[in-house]
Amino acid sequence: MGRKSDCWVILSIVATVIALSCSVAVSMAFPPEGSRASEVAFLELMASRVVDDFSNIIRFRGMSSASALQPRTRADDASNNSRTGKQPSIDPIVAAWCPQPQPIAEQDDNDLIGRWPSVTEPVEVPAQDAPMLGQADFTWAMWVKVDEPRDRLTGDLISRYDVKTRRGYHLTLKSSAGVTSNQANDRHLQFGIDDNRDTPWRNCGRPGQALFAFSMAVHEGSLFAGTCEPGNEQSGRVYRYAGEQQWLDCGAPDRSNAVTAMAVFQGKLYVGTGKYRVAGSALKESENPHPGGKVFCYEGGNRWRDCGQLPDTEAVGGLVVFQGHLYASSLYRPAGFFRYDGEKNWKSLPVPEVVDPPTGQTVRRRVVALTVHAGHIYAGSYDGGHVYRFNGNGWTDCGRLGDNTQTYSFAEYHGQLYVGTWPSGRVYRFEGINHWKDVGRLGDELEVMGMAVHNGRLIGGTLPLGEVYSYEGGTTWKKLARLDFTPDVKYRRVWTMAGHEGQLFASTLPSGKIFAYRAGQQAMWGHPLSPGWHHVAGVKSADRLTLYLDGRAVAITPPFDARSYQVDSNQPLRLASGSHGPLNGILADVRIYRRTLQPEEIQQLARMKPTDASPKP
Numbered sequence: 001m002g003r004k005s006d007c008w009v010i011l012s013i014v015a016t017v018i019a020l021s022c023s024v025a026v027s028m029a030f031p032p033e034g035s036r037a038s039e040v041a042f043l044e045l046m047a048s049r050v051v052d053d054f055s056n057i058i059r060f061r062g063m064s065s066a067s068a069l070q071p072r073t074r075a076d077d078a079s080n081n082s083r084t085g086k087q088p089s090i091d092p093i094v095a096a097w098c099p100q101p102q103p104i105a106e107q108d109d110n111d112l113i114g115r116w117p118s119v120t121e122p123v124e125v126p127a128q129d130a131p132m133l134g135q136a137d138f139t140w141a142m143w144v145k146v147d148e149p150r151d152r153l154t155g156d157l158i159s160r161y162d163v164k165t166r167r168g169y170h171l172t173l174k175s176s177a178g179v180t181s182n183q184a185n186d187r188h189l190q191f192g193i194d195d196n197r198d199t200p201w202r203n204c205g206r207p208g209q210a211l212f213a214f215s216m217a218v219h220e221g222s223l224f225a226g227t228c229e230p231g232n233e234q235s236g237r238v239y240r241y242a243g244e245q246q247w248l249d250c251g252a253p254d255r256s257n258a259v260t261a262m263a264v265f266q267g268k269l270y271v272g273t274g275k276y277r278v279a280g281s282a283l284k285e286s287e288n289p290h291p292g293g294k295v296f297c298y299e300g301g302n303r304w305r306d307c308g309q310l311p312d313t314e315a316v317g318g319l320v321v322f323q324g325h326l327y328a329s330s331l332y333r334p335a336g337f338f339r340y341d342g343e344k345n346w347k348s349l350p351v352p353e354v355v356d357p358p359t360g361q362t363v364r365r366r367v368v369a370l371t372v373h374a375g376h377i378y379a380g381s382y383d384g385g386h387v388y389r390f391n392g393n394g395w396t397d398c399g400r401l402g403d404n405t406q407t408y409s410f411a412e413y414h415g416q417l418y419v420g421t422w423p424s425g426r427v428y429r430f431e432g433i434n435h436w437k438d439v440g441r442l443g444d445e446l447e448v449m450g451m452a453v454h455n456g457r458l459i460g461g462t463l464p465l466g467e468v469y470s471y472e473g474g475t476t477w478k479k480l481a482r483l484d485f486t487p488d489v490k491y492r493r494v495w496t497m498a499g500h501e502g503q504l505f506a507s508t509l510p511s512g513k514i515f516a517y518r519a520g521q522q523a524m525w526g527h528p529l530s531p532g533w534h535h536v537a538g539v540k541s542a543d544r545l546t547l548y549l550d551g552r553a554v555a556i557t558p559p560f561d562a563r564s565y566q567v568d569s570n571q572p573l574r575l576a577s578g579s580h581g582p583l584n585g586i587l588a589d590v591r592i593y594r595r596t597l598q599p600e601e602i603q604q605l606a607r608m609k610p611t612d613a614s615p616k617p
Helices: 003-029 036-061 092-096 599-605
Strands: 112-119 123-125 138-145 155-162 167-177 183-198 212-219 222-228 238-241 247-249 258-265 268-274 294-298 304-309 316-322 325-330 337-340 346-348 353-355 362-364 370-373 376-380 386-390 395-400 406-413 416-422 426-430 436-441 447-454 457-463 467-473 476-482 493-500 503-509 514-517 519-525 533-540 545-549 552-556 573-575 586-593
Touching (some): 138 155, 138 167, 138 599, 167 370, 167 406, 167 447, 167 533, 183 258, 183 316, 183 493, 183 533, 183 552, 212 268, 212 493, 258 316, 258 325, 268 316, 316 370, 316 376, 370 406, 376 406, 406 457, 416 457, 426 447, 436 476, 533 599
Parallel strands (some): 212 258, 406 447, 447 493
Antiparallel strands (some): 112 586, 123 573, 138 533, 138 586, 155 167, 155 573, 167 183, 183 519, 212 222, 222 238, 222 258, 238 247, 258 268, 268 294, 294 304, 316 325, 325 337, 337 346, 353 362, 370 376, 376 386, 386 395, 406 416, 416 426, 416 447, 426 436, 447 457, 457 467, 457 493, 467 476, 493 503, 503 514, 519 552, 533 545
């Protein structure tokens, strides 16, 4: 036997020993369900694959990364174009050194129609090369890694969606901040499909004696709403949604008339309070004399822990998490911007300052609604219709939006920042400092408040009629419904929004009611995805969608006719991007099957984590 052959034998033996050792360790850490025999079979499978995996390492050293990235296609598609599109970034050695426990004989499974070992930046697969799914069952499975600290929203894992036909699918890590005054969703997994299906807006009832729900956020799988209840003997309270038109009272954090802001921070729900000046909505002023401006942490039941008073603040304007810290703003003058330093401590930070042309004096501008986008905090302002951005130390003026005097709300859509305004009732898209693109007016309305992305659609709420609209592209908005019909008032508002259990919830003033709407179907897991690697799978079967996390089903839709949904379109398949924007993280072992994987198969795929050898640039 020659020297090269001798080396190969030695290397094969070494590789086999390493594989068996690793397999035993993996089996102990992630034991397969079932009998001892299944564990042995799993180890034997790993051992039988190791020589091929080791030979791939040597073979990959002599190959370009592009040639190593061809996703597996159906046998009868061999003559067609390969389904790769733009090639993701990959370390080929790492790809070969990640032997995956296969639930099927991969070489013989024609239903595995695409595979990408690693995706570290957004990838587009052209429509003509993308896997065609039609109305069939399918499964997306992959590893995802999103780490702290965060300085941008999380984005989509995979997406193929046509906004014009409202057809396609998404697997999303949903985060939404600046939904008026709230961080409504934070790293919540969603798996959705649509084929131009939607529901009427459903009345979900009125929490307590609410004039309106000022704030909403999803925490530990539940939807919470903070109310404005302006009577002399009333106070703002927090309620938890219990289904239908039922809301459970979680107590009043303080004596002020409103719970004005919400955000989840370090696994806890934080709320801000305030005395809302009801006359600003052209209603009788509140009789409640108590100021707010405090932040509280929810401890369960009716218990709230006081986290301190914001200096010189009677009402909290917004809450947002940025780079591992909780930030807050003041709704009214004097302008204020603060960082939480633990216990009851809030550090006062700079606010934007400008020279007032009539007086020549330097004045401080309020920053109210807060969001995170592309490495900065962005803030709306009620002082002159500008948007400002904060880099952790100071502010940059991003310019005025048309002739508007107030900027109310934010949404990130396809990776770009959209802003709602008063009094033009228009939405603008940020395209650079002092460069704002007018993307249209919502009907004949004057103000755009809550905005959110829901299953591929950008939806905005308005004043004075309390309507909701869907963005159709360009400068076109389609009216979906009017939600508030309170008679004999000047203003009706759709104030804020949040995604929960596959639906979009919206609050209204002055009816105090909350409404829910669903486009297509979505399975949603309402808990923040923790840092580190997680295995995620979205399964479409004949009558439901199922979302898996780390091998466990965490969300299932109610039964529906899933096979009546056509999900193909003329849009590209996007990996690590989509309607929520680019993924702030990395993907590994991305697979698409043209069938429903069984739970035990998904569990097997979830048993081996990727290495950290291919960090995102």
